[in-house]
Amino acid sequence: MSRICHIEIDDANLPPPTPEIEQERKVAIFDLLEDNSFLPTGRDGVELPPGPYRLHLCIRERRLVFDISDEKSREIGAFHLSLSPFKQVVKDYWQICESYYDAVKKLPPHQIEAIDMARRGIHNEGARVLQERLEGKAEVDTDTARRLFTLICVLHFGS
Secondary structure: OOEEEEEOOOOOOOOOOOOOHHHHHHHEEEEEHOOOOOEEOOOOOOOOOOEEEEEEEEEOOOOEEEEEEOOOOOEEEEEEEHHHHHHHHHHHHHHHHHHHHHHHHHHOOOHHHHHHHHHHHHHHHHHHHHHHHHOOOOEOHHHHHHHHHHHHHHHHHHH
């Protein structure tokens, strides 16, 4: 039951996403809901209700906000993360994604594969940073961190 059953991305105050960004978002949400591991940790010995959890992600006052509720939408809690540790890896990720999107249109498969390997490496770095930042707030596995990192990139792109 330590999983996310619903995820909502609050992008109301962000510019409209490009088709590529919208596709990244859709795939990340689909994959995340299909398979994830998410366990918020209680503070000061307070035990949290069991999952599954509903997650609302947004950016408020230049901070990434994780609002967590139970399956019936009862609020459980929230935590905020500074966006500063993500700034460079998000920038690198979008730059390599642009290269990848361009490559798919005109380069041979072996060159596309090399760019995609670099993209996966940066994506893994972003997931690692996220897991570090979530320490003491929530436990996530690597695949969940990768998918959440993609959604952070989508939010960070417009902020």
